[in-house]
Amino acid sequence: MNITPYTRIFITGCGGMLGKAVYEKFSAHCQVKATDIDINENWLEYADVRNYHATLKMAAEYSPDLIINLAALTDLEYCEKNPEESWKTNALGAENMAMISKKLKVPHVYISTAGIFDGEQEYYNDFDEPNPLSIYAKSKYYGEKYIHSKLERFFIFRAGWMMGGGIKKDKKFVNKIFKQIQAGNRTLYVVDDKLGTPTYTVNFADCMYQIVQTDLYGLYNMVCGGSCSRYDVAEEFVKLLGLENEIKIEIVDSGYFKTEYFAPRPASEKLVNLKLESRGINYMRDWRECLRDYAPLFKMALRTAAPREMVKEEAVTT
Numbered sequence: 531m532n533i534t535p536y537t538r539i540f541i542t543g544c545g546g547m548l549g550k551a552v553y554e555k556f557s558a559h560c561q562v563k564a565t566d567i568d569i570n571e572n573w574l575e576y577a578d579v580r581n582y583h584a585t586l587k588m589a590a591e592y593s594p595d596l597i598i599n600l601a602a603l604t605d606l607e608y609c610e611k612n613p614e615e616s617w618k619t620n621a622l623g624a625e626n627m628a629m630i631s632k633k634l635k636v637p638h639v640y641i642s643t644a645g646i647f648d649g650e651q652e653y654y655n656d657f658d659e660p661n662p663l664s665i666y667a668k669s670k671y672y673g674e675k676y677i678h679s680k681l682e683r684f685f686i687f688r689a690g691w692m693m694g695g696g697i698k699k700d701k702k703f704v705n706k707i708f709k710q711i712q713a714g715n716r717t718l719y720v721v722d723d724k725l726g727t728p729t730y731t732v733n734f735a736d737c738m739y740q741i742v743q744t745d746l747y748g749l750y751n752m753v754c755g756g757s758c759s760r761y762d763v764a765e766e767f768v769k770l771l772g773l774e775n776e777i778k779i780e781i782v783d784s785g786y787f788k789t790e791y792f793a794p795r796p797a798s799e800k801l802v803n804l805k806l807e808s809r810g811i812n813y814m815r816d817w818r819e820c821l822r823d824y825a826p827l828f829k830m831a832l833r834t835a836a837p838r839e840m841v842k843e844e845a846v847t848t
């Protein structure tokens with residue numbers, strides 16, 4: 531499929547951290563109908579992936595050339611506490627969007643996660659056997675399996691530790707660290723016993739844009755180069771903010787956060803982009819380079835914000 535200015539792409543769950551980058555990338559080159567249940571941009575329309583009939587009607591009327599499903603509940607603790615809602619959104623929603631793609635005879639894109647592995651080994655390639663531990667991971671893995679078994683023209687891209695979307699949309703580790711710093715916290719408690727591969731949304735969207743234009747359908751690990759621990763990310767981020775002499779990072783183990791972050795997490799969710807690499811289509815960059823691109827907007831926000839009082843030290847793990 532060649533993307534031209536006339537190509538039409540229907541996206542669900544586009545109001546989140548990845549959606550921002552995907553919308554910006556694709557809408558610069560073609561027509562996009564971007565939807566979400568959270569209408570936080572004027573370019574978004576309402577669509578709920580749990581509602582098969584309404585979403586089918588909307589997609590059919592738009593007559594897309596490609597469907598991208600980004601919709602998910604991504605807060606692991608929320609998923610543990612709300613399993614039914616998680617299965618409906620992450621698993622049934624994935625099934626609904628795959629069925630809609632099949633009905634409309636268009637290729638399908640689904641985003642999965644490095645979190646589907648159990649962490650018993652250090653690195654996972656595209657062919658390693660998943661063994662999801664949490665409700666989030668189980669419901670996402672269901673989506674993978676359904677799409678794999680029912681569709682022919684699909685791309686499943688597995689992301690790692692997502693970073694991107696900026697202060698307003700980033701729900702994950704980098705912004706959690708930033709919020710503590712912004713609140714005046716001068717000591718951060720960060721784990722070094724959780725390993726993974728960061729994935730920058732802007733780089734991921736670029737890579738996705740290029741790969742959906744090939745007919746190399748299938749499942750791909752798609753993470754940034756260079757693996758690390760949560761501590762490494764925090765240390766690099768603090769350095770990029772120019773605060774390495776002001777912020778102290780205390781290493782702790784995951785047990786420190788067992789009440790706050792109670793969902794089971796694999797010790798390692800490091801992915802290797804074996805298939806992308808072998809097919810010569812690995813456009814993912816090193817995570818440190820990507821964080822260097824991402825950090826300046828946080829630095830700017832710190833400069834413009836009024837200094838705040840020191841607040842109670844909080845925990846950060848994910």
Ligand SMILES: NC(=O)c1ccc[n+]([C@@H]2O[C@H](COP(=O)([O-])OP(=O)(O)OC[C@H]3O[C@@H](n4cnc5c(N)ncnc54)[C@H](OP(=O)(O)O)[C@@H]3O)[C@@H](O)[C@H]2O)c1
Nearest residue numbers: 543545546547548567568578579601602641642643689692
């Ligand atoms: N974030 C990560 O670390 C990570 C890692 C690996 C893979 N992924 C996958 O990447 C994809 C994009 O996630 P993201 O990182 O951009 O997370 P995100 O910021 O939470 O975005 C997901 C969006 O989907 C929306 N949504 C939730 N339920 C929906 C429904 N029933 N119908 C339509 N939209 C719905 C969310 O709205 P609300 O905010 O109102 O819930 C949110 O705007 C997901 O498939 C996710 O599983 C994420």
